[in-house]
Amino acid sequence: MALKKEHRIGRHATLLVLTDDRSEQEQITNQLNWKSCSGKVGSMESQKVVAAIETAAKQQGIIKDNVYRETHSLYHAIMEALYGITRGQMQLGSVMRTVGLRFAVVRGNPYEDETEGEWLAVAIYGTIGAPIKGLEHETLGLGINHI
Template sequence: MPLDRNQLIGKEAILLLLQDKDQLPERLRQLNWKFCKGKVGAMDGKKVVAAVETAAKNQGIVKPDLYRETHALYHAILEAVSGVTRGSNQIGTLLRTVGLQFVIVRGNPYQDKAEGEWLAVVLYGTIGAPVKGLEHEAIGLGINHI
């Protein structure tokens, strides 16, 4: 079965991240998808991964004791970080710092529910030299099946 073009998980994650804080993510609730938002600033890529992973576990997006869920999350995070860093996942070692917002969404974007659930992680914010004003916007999206 093909993707359901009315419920693309990456698109929904990006829209959730970029919408105004006052807007409720009613669409995701109607789809019965899980989601959470957070922020992280760091010069260390491990801190970005840890912040997203911790939020996903604390908000019940993934079950910490199920390897396949945390493994899927890890790969979605790395893919999103790769987008923000333009393929070089190093941050502090290259004298770069990031200030990011993130969203994690879990749901089934397929018409056939037997396809199972997927995770989308989107990171949006700034990356640049560790000097205020010497950064630029960046966005990254990672999607992985559970």
């Protein structure tokens, strides 16, 4: 059970969230025939960030809305990525922090053995800081979970 070097799902999700070029975004996932989506969210509430990512993944067909294990997998990947951007605090508004984020969700099989099944990677990049324009800093989080 080895990861394929060119199939590093977390790397692809991170590259996808960091690029502004739409054609480059398409190239990142099309080369592997993986599913992906991306979007933006800004909030002082963690649950709104989670909801925005889940909604985009469902609307873009990355996960099936009526299959619990897919929603559950996505939730854990999102929480792991959020944990990274919030430095383990998992809260925003209650500690007077606001975020302006971009996210990318990638679904695919990163292993040589196809029976390992599909995985989800969620990358979140943007700014976090006090709710005063100009007093934020960059942040990046990544979460990966099996389906």
